[in-house]
Amino acid sequence: MDRRSFLRTSAVLASGLAALAASLSPLRKLDDYVSLERFVQKYYKELTPEEMKQVLKRIENEVERQYGIRPHVRDLKPMDGVEYVYALNLTRCIGCRKCVHACVQENNLSRTPEIQYIRVLKMPHGSLDVEKGEHNYAPESVPEKGFFYMPVQCQQCKNPPCVKVCPVHATWQETDGITVVDYDWCIGCRYCEAACPYWARRFNFTQPSIPKERINPDMAYLGNRPRRQGVMEKCHFCIQRTRVGRYPACLEVCPAGARKFGNILDPNSEVSYILRTKRVFIQLKEELGTSPRFFYYFDT
Amino acid sequence: MTRALRDYLVFLRRCGRIAFVGDWRYYLWMGVLTVFCLLGLNAYAxxxxNGLITTGMSDQVSWGVYIANFTFLVGVAAAAVMMVIPVYIYDNEELHDLVIFGELLAVAAILMCLAFVTVDLGRPDRFWHLIPGLGQLNFPASMLSWDVIVLNGYLLLNVHICGYLLYCRYRDMKPSQWFYIPFVFVAIGWAVSIHTVTAFLYVGLGGRPFWNSSIVGPRFIASAFTAGPALIILALQIIRRVTEYHITDRALLTLRGIVQVSMLINVFLLVNEVFKEFYTGNSVASSQYLYVGLHGYHALVPWIWTAITFNLVAMFLLVLPLSRSLKWLNLTCVLCIVGIWIEKGMGLVIPGFIPTPLGQIVEYRPSLNETLICVGIWAFGLLSYTVFLRMSVPILQGRLAKTNESLPDPGMDGAPASLAAKP
Incomplete structure (x- = not known):
C-alpha cells in the first residue's frame, strides 16, 4: 500500500468512526445502565429461595438509592385453597374515581407519565356497550342523572389471552387466579397489551417517576415494587395486601360499598354469597371465552 | 481440509473487499445510505x-410504524419464493439465474424485519429471554415465538442457498443437488409460512375484532405476492442498468404475470372484506374508523383510500396490455408497492387499536424520531442489498472467481472498471 492510499484509507476510516461515535453520543445520557447482575438475572420461577433472597435485597438497595426510603420487599406466594374473585355492584358505583387514585398510591404507579390500572367508564342508561362509554368525564359532582358508572381493571381471566401470547412466559396466572408480570423478565414487546380485550395492561414508555414521599414501602416482588422503563405492568389485586389477608386498596377506599372481594372456594365468603344469590351478574365480553374472575352485578 | 478452509476464507475476504470498491456512483449511493443509517442509529440511541415515549405510540395504540413496516417486509421476504417456484417447479429458464437476486432480496428484507422488531422492544437488552434453552421461549402457545423461529429459519435457509450457489459459481463447480434442492423446496413452504404466521399474530387476538377475521391471512399472502415481485421487477431493472448483467425483458414479463394474478386476488379479497363489513350495517368500529371515520376522527381515511385507489389503478394497468411496456410496468409496480405498504401498515396495524377495547379513540401519528429510525432501517436494508449484489453480480458473471484469485480483483486499480457498463 503506498503512502497516498494509506492516508486516504486512514482519513476515510477516521471520519467514519467519528460519525459513528457522534451518532451514538446520546447513549452518554443512559443513567439507568443495565448492570451485569441485572442482565443475567434469572426468571422468577427458576430462582432458588437463596437467590430470591439476594434479589430481594438488591431490589431494596436499588429502591433505597433511588427514593431514599428503605422498602420491605417480599416474595409472597399464593395461599392453598384460595381463588380470588372480585364482584362490583354497578347499582352502587357513583363514578368518583377514588379507587383509581387509591390504586395509584398503593401500587407505586408512575405519576409522570401518569399510569392508572383502573379506568371508570361513564355509561348512558340502557347500554353495556363500552363503545358508548365516556372516559374523560369531569363534571362538578357525580353521579350524574341518566348515567351509570363502570370501573374496568384487569379481569384476572381464567383463560387469559395476555398469558397465551407472551413470547417469553413473562406473565402467567398464579394458582390463586392472579395474573402477574415478572418485571425483570418482560422484554417489552407489548403483544399482551394488544391481546387484552379489557385494555387492562400498561406499558412504561419511559422511566416511571414517583415523588419520594409518595412511595409505598410495603412491596411485593410480583406486585407493587417500582417498575423500570420498557416493561409491562397491570392490576394484580394488590398482591402485597391480599396475600396476607387484607382487601385490595380499591375496595377499602370505595365510599359506596360497590366493591366486594374474596375467596370463591370458600362457600361462606361474601363473593360466594353474591354469586349465589344475585339474580343478575355478568362477565364483561363473556362471548370472548376469557372467563373473567371479575363480575359485575346489580342490586335486585 | 485446511485447503478448503483457506479457499473459503479467501472467498469471503475477496467478497468483503469488493463491497468497498466501485465507481463514483457506487460511493455516492453507499455514502448517502450510510448517512441515513447513522441518522437512524442516532435516533435509536x-x-x-428515553424509552418508547420518543415514539407516537401510547397504551391505546401500542404498536405503530415499526410493526407496520415489519409486517410489510415479511411479505417482501416471503415473495422471493414467487421467483423460485417458476424455476424449480415449472423449469422456467428465463428466471433461472435471477432467483439468486430474489433470494438476496429476501435476506435483506428479513434483516430489516429483525431490525424493526428489535427497535420495537422496550427491553432489547433482554433479547436472550427468547433463545430456547437460555431463555423461556413460549412455544408453541405464543404466535410471536413461532414468528421468531420461522423468520430466523427463513434467514438461515436463504443465506445457505444463496451462499452455496454463489460459492459453487465462484469455484466453477456444479452445485451438488443434494446440497441445495431440498432446501429450496423447504424454503418454498417456509416462505408461505412466515407470512401466514405473521398474519396469525393478528388473527389470534380475539379481543380485536378487526384482526380476528379469517380473511387477514389470505390477504396477507395475496398482497405480499403482489408487492414483493413488483419490488423485484424494479430491482432487476436497476441491476441491469448499473451492471452489465444480462436480464431479459421476458423475465420481467413473467414476473408481471405473477403480480397481475396476485393483485386481482388481493382486490377480490378486499371487496369481500368491505362487503362483509358494511352491507349488514353492524361493522366493526375499527373498520368504520379506517374507511369512513368514527365520531369525528378520521386520520386514516385519506391513507386507506389512497391505498385502494393505487391498488385499483395498478390492477387495471396490469390487466391492460399497456403494462407490457416497461415504462408503464414500472409505474404500476410503484403503485402496487406504495398501495400495499400503506394497506399493510397504516391500514392494518394502526386501526386494529382504534378504538381501544374499552371504546376510547386515541389517534396515532409517528414521531420524527420514530420516522428517522424507520428511514435508518430502510437505508440499512438497501445498503445490505447493494452489498449483496456488489458481491454476487461479478461472481455470477465469472469475473470474481477462484481462477483469477492471484489477479487484482475486478474494480480494483488496474483491473477493468467494475460497475460501469461496457458499451
Whole structure:
C-alpha cells in the first residue's frame, strides 16, 4: 500500500468512526445502565429461595438509592385453597374515581407519565356497550342523572389471552387466579397489551417517576415494587395486601360499598354469597371465552 | 481440509473487499445510505435512553410504524419464493439465474424485519429471554415465538442457498443437488409460512375484532405476492442498468404475470372484506374508523383510500396490455408497492387499536424520531442489498472467481472498471 492510499484509507476510516461515535453520543445520557447482575438475572420461577433472597435485597438497595426510603420487599406466594374473585355492584358505583387514585398510591404507579390500572367508564342508561362509554368525564359532582358508572381493571381471566401470547412466559396466572408480570423478565414487546380485550395492561414508555414521599414501602416482588422503563405492568389485586389477608386498596377506599372481594372456594365468603344469590351478574365480553374472575352485578 | 478452509476464507475476504470498491456512483449511493443509517442509529440511541415515549405510540395504540413496516417486509421476504417456484417447479429458464437476486432480496428484507422488531422492544437488552434453552421461549402457545423461529429459519435457509450457489459459481463447480434442492423446496413452504404466521399474530387476538377475521391471512399472502415481485421487477431493472448483467425483458414479463394474478386476488379479497363489513350495517368500529371515520376522527381515511385507489389503478394497468411496456410496468409496480405498504401498515396495524377495547379513540401519528429510525432501517436494508449484489453480480458473471484469485480483483486499480457498463 503506498503512502497516498494509506492516508486516504486512514482519513476515510477516521471520519467514519467519528460519525459513528457522534451518532451514538446520546447513549452518554443512559443513567439507568443495565448492570451485569441485572442482565443475567434469572426468571422468577427458576430462582432458588437463596437467590430470591439476594434479589430481594438488591431490589431494596436499588429502591433505597433511588427514593431514599428503605422498602420491605417480599416474595409472597399464593395461599392453598384460595381463588380470588372480585364482584362490583354497578347499582352502587357513583363514578368518583377514588379507587383509581387509591390504586395509584398503593401500587407505586408512575405519576409522570401518569399510569392508572383502573379506568371508570361513564355509561348512558340502557347500554353495556363500552363503545358508548365516556372516559374523560369531569363534571362538578357525580353521579350524574341518566348515567351509570363502570370501573374496568384487569379481569384476572381464567383463560387469559395476555398469558397465551407472551413470547417469553413473562406473565402467567398464579394458582390463586392472579395474573402477574415478572418485571425483570418482560422484554417489552407489548403483544399482551394488544391481546387484552379489557385494555387492562400498561406499558412504561419511559422511566416511571414517583415523588419520594409518595412511595409505598410495603412491596411485593410480583406486585407493587417500582417498575423500570420498557416493561409491562397491570392490576394484580394488590398482591402485597391480599396475600396476607387484607382487601385490595380499591375496595377499602370505595365510599359506596360497590366493591366486594374474596375467596370463591370458600362457600361462606361474601363473593360466594353474591354469586349465589344475585339474580343478575355478568362477565364483561363473556362471548370472548376469557372467563373473567371479575363480575359485575346489580342490586335486585 | 485446511485447503478448503483457506479457499473459503479467501472467498469471503475477496467478497468483503469488493463491497468497498466501485465507481463514483457506487460511493455516492453507499455514502448517502450510510448517512441515513447513522441518522437512524442516532435516533435509536435517543430512544434507548428515553424509552418508547420518543415514539407516537401510547397504551391505546401500542404498536405503530415499526410493526407496520415489519409486517410489510415479511411479505417482501416471503415473495422471493414467487421467483423460485417458476424455476424449480415449472423449469422456467428465463428466471433461472435471477432467483439468486430474489433470494438476496429476501435476506435483506428479513434483516430489516429483525431490525424493526428489535427497535420495537422496550427491553432489547433482554433479547436472550427468547433463545430456547437460555431463555423461556413460549412455544408453541405464543404466535410471536413461532414468528421468531420461522423468520430466523427463513434467514438461515436463504443465506445457505444463496451462499452455496454463489460459492459453487465462484469455484466453477456444479452445485451438488443434494446440497441445495431440498432446501429450496423447504424454503418454498417456509416462505408461505412466515407470512401466514405473521398474519396469525393478528388473527389470534380475539379481543380485536378487526384482526380476528379469517380473511387477514389470505390477504396477507395475496398482497405480499403482489408487492414483493413488483419490488423485484424494479430491482432487476436497476441491476441491469448499473451492471452489465444480462436480464431479459421476458423475465420481467413473467414476473408481471405473477403480480397481475396476485393483485386481482388481493382486490377480490378486499371487496369481500368491505362487503362483509358494511352491507349488514353492524361493522366493526375499527373498520368504520379506517374507511369512513368514527365520531369525528378520521386520520386514516385519506391513507386507506389512497391505498385502494393505487391498488385499483395498478390492477387495471396490469390487466391492460399497456403494462407490457416497461415504462408503464414500472409505474404500476410503484403503485402496487406504495398501495400495499400503506394497506399493510397504516391500514392494518394502526386501526386494529382504534378504538381501544374499552371504546376510547386515541389517534396515532409517528414521531420524527420514530420516522428517522424507520428511514435508518430502510437505508440499512438497501445498503445490505447493494452489498449483496456488489458481491454476487461479478461472481455470477465469472469475473470474481477462484481462477483469477492471484489477479487484482475486478474494480480494483488496474483491473477493468467494475460497475460501469461496457458499451
Amino acid at each position: 435517543k430512544q434507548l435512553v
